[in-house]
Amino acid sequence: MSPLKNDSDARPPPVNATDIAAATVLQTLAALHVNPDVGLTHAQVETQRMEHGYNEVAETKGHPALRFLRKFWGISAWMLELIMILSAVLGNYTDLAVVGLLLVVNAVLSFTQEQRAAGVVKALQKRLQVNTRVLRDSKWQVITARELVPGDIIRVRSGDIIPADVKLLTGAMSLDQSALTGESKETDKAPGEVLSSGSIVRRGEGNGVVILTGAQTYFGRTTELVQQAHPKLHIEAVVTKIVRWLFVIVGVLLGVVLTLSLIRGVPLLEMIPLLLVLLMSAVPVALPVMFTVSMAFGSKELAQRGVLVTRLSAAEDAATMDVLCVDKTGTITMNQLAVTGVTPLKRSTEADVLIAGALASQESNQDPIDLAFLAAAKTHHAFDGIAVGTTVSFAPFDAKTRRTEAVIEQNGQRVRVMKGAVRTIAEACGLLPLEIETLDARVSESAAKGFRTLAVARGAEDGVPVLIGLVELYDPPRPDARQLISTLNELGVQVKMLTGDALPVALQIGEGVGLTQIRRVADLKAASSQTGAGDDLFGGADGFAEVYPEDKYIVVKHLQAAGHVTGMTGDGVNDAPALRQAEVGIAVSTATDVAKSAASVVLTEAGLINIVTLVEQGRTIYQRILTWIINKISRTILKAAFVAIAFVVTGKFVVSAFAMLLLVFLTDFAKVSLSTDNVKPSKSPETWNIGGFICVSVVLGIAMVAETLFLLWVCWARFDLASNNDTLYTFSFLMLLYFAIFSVVSARERSWFWASLPSKTFMSALIADAIVGTVLTFVGIKGLAPLPGWQMLSIFGYALFSCLILNDTLKVAMIRWRVPNAASRQPAIVPAAPKGGI
Numbered sequence: 001m002s003p004l005k006n007d008s009d010a011r012p013p014p015v016n017a018t019d020i021a022a023a024t025v026l027q028t029l030a031a032l033h034v035n036p037d038v039g040l041t042h043a044q045v046e047t048q049r050m051e052h053g054y055n056e057v058a059e060t061k062g063h064p065a066l067r068f069l070r071k072f073w074g075i076s077a078w079m080l081e082l083i084m085i086l087s088a089v090l091g092n093y094t095d096l097a098v099v100g101l102l103l104v105v106n107a108v109l110s111f112t113q114e115q116r117a118a119g120v121v122k123a124l125q126k127r128l129q130v131n132t133r134v135l136r137d138s139k140w141q142v143i144t145a146r147e148l149v150p151g152d153i154i155r156v157r158s159g160d161i162i163p164a165d166v167k168l169l170t171g172a173m174s175l176d177q178s179a180l181t182g183e184s185k186e187t188d189k190a191p192g193e194v195l196s197s198g199s200i201v202r203r204g205e206g207n208g209v210v211i212l213t214g215a216q217t218y219f220g221r222t223t224e225l226v227q228q229a230h231p232k233l234h235i236e237a238v239v240t241k242i243v244r245w246l247f248v249i250v251g252v253l254l255g256v257v258l259t260l261s262l263i264r265g266v267p268l269l270e271m272i273p274l275l276l277v278l279l280m281s282a283v284p285v286a287l288p289v290m291f292t293v294s295m296a297f298g299s300k301e302l303a304q305r306g307v308l309v310t311r312l313s314a315a316e317d318a319a320t321m322d323v324l325c326v327d328k329t330g331t332i333t334m335n336q337l338a339v340t341g342v343t344p345l346k347r348s349t350e351a352d353v354l355i356a357g358a359l360a361s362q363e364s365n366q367d368p369i370d371l372a373f374l375a376a377a378k379t380h381h382a383f384d385g386i387a388v389g390t391t392v393s394f395a396p397f398d399a400k401t402r403r404t405e406a407v408i409e410q411n412g413q414r415v416r417v418m419k420g421a422v423r424t425i426a427e428a429c430g431l432l433p434l435e436i437e438t439l440d441a442r443v444s445e446s447a448a449k450g451f452r453t454l455a456v457a458r459g460a461e462d463g464v465p466v467l468i469g470l471v472e473l474y475d476p477p478r479p480d481a482r483q484l485i486s487t488l489n490e491l492g493v494q495v496k497m498l499t500g501d502a503l504p505v506a507l508q509i510g511e512g513v514g515l516t517q518i519r520r521v522a523d524l525k526a527a528s529s530q531t532g533a534g535d536d537l538f539g540g541a542d543g544f545a546e547v548y549p550e551d552k553y554i555v556v557k558h559l560q561a562a563g564h565v566t567g568m569t570g571d572g573v574n575d576a577p578a579l580r581q582a583e584v585g586i587a588v589s590t591a592t593d594v595a596k597s598a599a600s601v602v603l604t605e606a607g608l609i610n611i612v613t614l615v616e617q618g619r620t621i622y623q624r625i626l627t628w629i630i631n632k633i634s635r636t637i638l639k640a641a642f643v644a645i646a647f648v649v650t651g652k653f654v655v656s657a658f659a660m661l662l663l664v665f666l667t668d669f670a671k672v673s674l675s676t677d678n679v680k681p682s683k684s685p686e687t688w689n690i691g692g693f694i695c696v697s698v699v700l701g702i703a704m705v706a707e708t709l710f711l712l713w714v715c716w717a718r719f720d721l722a723s724n725n726d727t728l729y730t731f732s733f734l735m736l737l738y739f740a741i742f743s744v745v746s747a748r749e750r751s752w753f754w755a756s757l758p759s760k761t762f763m764s765a766l767i768a769d770a771i772v773g774t775v776l777t778f779v780g781i782k783g784l785a786p787l788p789g790w791q792m793l794s795i796f797g798y799a800l801f802s803c804l805i806l807n808d809t810l811k812v813a814m815i816r817w818r819v820p821n822a823a824s825r826q827p828a829i830v831p832a833a834p835k836g837g838i
Helices: 025-032 042-052 064-072 076-092 093-127 234-264 267-281 287-304 313-319 327-332 351-361 368-379 424-430 433-448 481-490 503-513 521-531 534-540 549-561 573-581 593-598 610-652 658-678 691-718 725-747 760-779 788-816
Strands: 132-138 137-143 153-157 165-168 172-176 187-189 198-212 308-311 325-328 339-345 392-393 403-410 413-421 453-460 466-474 494-498 519-521 543-545 566-570 584-587 600-604
Touching: 025 198, 042 267, 064 076, 064 093, 076 093, 076 267, 076 566, 132 351, 172 519, 234 267, 234 610, 267 610, 287 308, 287 313, 287 610, 287 658, 308 610, 325 549, 327 494, 327 503, 339 351, 339 368, 351 368, 351 413, 368 466, 403 424, 403 453, 403 573, 413 424, 424 433, 424 453, 424 466, 433 453, 433 466, 433 503, 453 534, 453 566, 481 494, 494 503, 494 549, 503 519, 503 543, 519 521, 521 543, 521 549, 549 566, 549 573, 566 573, 573 584, 584 593, 584 610, 584 658, 600 610, 610 658, 610 691, 610 725, 658 725, 691 725, 691 788, 725 760, 725 788
Parallel strands: 325 494, 325 566, 494 543, 519 543, 566 584, 584 600
Antiparallel strands: 132 137, 132 153, 153 198, 165 198, 172 187, 172 198, 308 600, 339 466, 392 403, 403 413, 413 453, 453 466
C-alpha cells in the first residue's frame, strides 16, 4: 500500500501547479493528492473538473453571422450582385428586389445545409476521440481523453497518443515528438520525466500521472485524432475541368450573341444582365453544397452502420478501390485466441509453462495473446498455492524481438520469463540448430491444423533462460468471413490476407475462407527484385504470410505501382505508414490511436461486414455525383445554346434575365436533393475517367437544344410569341423548366428511367419545382405573362415525351456504345436516408 495514503507526515511538502513539471514523483503525487495504487475517487474527479474543466482546447470558430456573410462572396454571388447593380442603373427596381431576394435565399439555403452537414461531421469527430486507460477507485477503465483531469493515473503503451501532459511513474519508453517539435529523432523517457501531450509512444509502456490538461498543457492543446485536413477530391478536379470547358463553350456562344447584338443596335445595358445570367449557368452554383451534403450524408449513413470516416473524401476513395489487404487477426478471424494445447519440456509441468507464460503477460495491455495465457492459467488453477511475486520489469511484444519478457521477484529471488516465436525463444535459450529444426517440425505439424505455436522460457535474471514448453493457440475464422470475401470479390474488390503467422497456418486459415494462393511475402519481394515481375506476383496472390508490419507498406507500394487503388486495414503503430500510403486506410476496431489518426476510415466493429458497407456507400455517393455532372453539362449546353441560337434566328432574347435567374435558382438547388436519391451502386470499382459519360452528356444537351428550338419554331405563330415578349418569356421559361425536371429524372438512371424510383425527398423537390414555376406564371409576375392552360399542358407533355422517351432511348443507346459496362454495374438499390437525415 502506498505510504501517501495513510502517513500524511511522510508526504513531501506540496508544490505549486506551475512547478509541478519540475517536481519529484513524490512531490507531484502529494500536490495532486492521489495514491498511484488507487487513483482518484469519483468525488476528486468532479472537484478537479470544476477547477480545470475538460481535457480539451476550446475550438475557435468564426461568428455564425460572419460565416453567413461569406455566402455573399464568390463567383455566383458576384454575378447576382452585378445584376442587381445593373438593374438599379436601368431602373428595373422589381428585378432588383427579386434578384436581391434570390441572393438572400441562396445564401440562407447554402448556410443552412452546410451547418447541418457540419453538425454531422462534428458528431463523427466526437465518436473518433482518443481513448485512454485510467485507474479510478482502484479499477482500471477506458475513458475518452476528454474526461481526464489532473491527478488521474493512466497507462500508456506502444501506439498510444499521450492524451495530456503526464509525469511517468513506472516503466520506460521512447516517444516520437515530431508532430510537436519537428524533430524526427525519438526521445527516451524514464520515471520522473514528463510526457508531453500529443507525443506518440513508439516503444515501451508504463504508468503515469496527469499533471496538466487542455489549454494548460505545454503545447496549449490536446492533440485531436480527427485531422481538420481538406484534401482535394478527385471529383473536384474533374468538375473543375468540366466547368472550365463549359465556360469556354458558353463564352463563345455569348461572344456571338454580343457581336450580333451590337450589329443590330441592341442597347448594351439591356443585354448585359441576360449575358451574365447565361454565363452564370456555367457556374456550379449548388456544387459546394451538393458535395458537402453528399459526403456528410454518406458519412452519417456509414456511421449508423459502424464505419466512421476521419475525412469526408474517404467514401469517394472507397468507390474506386479494387484491392483490399486485410489483417487476418480480428478481421478474418475472431481475434479471440485460446490456449488449445500445452507441451511441457525439460521436466516442466503444464502448470509451470502456463505460470511462466502468464507472468510474461500484462492484463492491462488487453493484448489477445496475453489474455489467452492469463485465462488459461486461471482456468487450470495454475497459481493455486503459489506466490505470484512482484513484477520488476516488463518488456512488451515488439515486432523486432518477437517476444514479451518480464523479470519477476519471487521469495527474494529474481527470475526472467519470456514467451514468443518458437525460433526466437529457442535461439535465446541457446539451443543447437538440430534442436531448433526438431521444434520447427512440431510447429509445422500444429500449423497444418491451423494452430499457432509459441515457446515459453524461464531462467535466472542474468543467466541463459531454459525452454520449458510449447503452447498452441487458435483463433477461429469469423463465421461470415468466407461469405463477405465472396461478396467483395463479386463487387470487383480483390481481398488479400496479411498475417505474421507462418505459411502453413496462413494456408489453413486462408483455405477456410476461400483464399488459396497464399505466399510468403519474403519470396514475393525476392522475386520482384530478381525478375521485375513483382507487381504481377503481388497482384496474383490471395494473401501474404510471415508479414512484418513494415512489409505492409511495401505491399501497398507494389500494388499501387501495378495500377491498383488499394485499401489496407491495420491496428498497430507500425501499420501507420501503410494506412497513410493506401488510398483507403482502414483502422480496425481495436486499432491504436496512431493507426486511427493515419487512417481515413475507422471501424467500430470487427470483421469485414462494415468494409462491404463502405464500398457500397462509396459507389452510391459516386453515382449521385455522376448524375449531377451529366445533368449539369447537358443543361448548361441547353440553356446557353438555346438562347444564343434563338437570338441569331429571331433577333430577340427569348427569355428574360429575371426568368433565367429564377430558372437557375429553382433547378440548381433542387438538385441538392440528389444527395438523398435512391441509387444503384455498381458491381465493379468506379473510375473518374468519365469521358464516355461526358460524351453522352454533350449529345443529350445538343438533342435538347434541337428539341426546344423545334418547339419554339412550331409555337412561334400558333402561340403568338412574336408579338408579345412577356408571353415569349413565359413560354421559354416553362419549356426550360420542364426540360430540366424531366432530364434529371432520365439522367439519374444509367439504364431506362423507370428502372428505379427516385427517393421521396428528390421527387418532392422536383414536384415543388414544377408547381412553383407553373404557379408563378399563373400569377403573372413582371416579365412572365400567364399562358392558357392547354398551352402549358402542351409544353409539359412535349418536354415529358422528349426527355423520357426520345432522349432516354438516346441515352441508353449512347451508354451501351460509349460506356458498355455502365448498365451492368447496378445490382441493388441503395435506399435514401431515414427520416431525420440531413
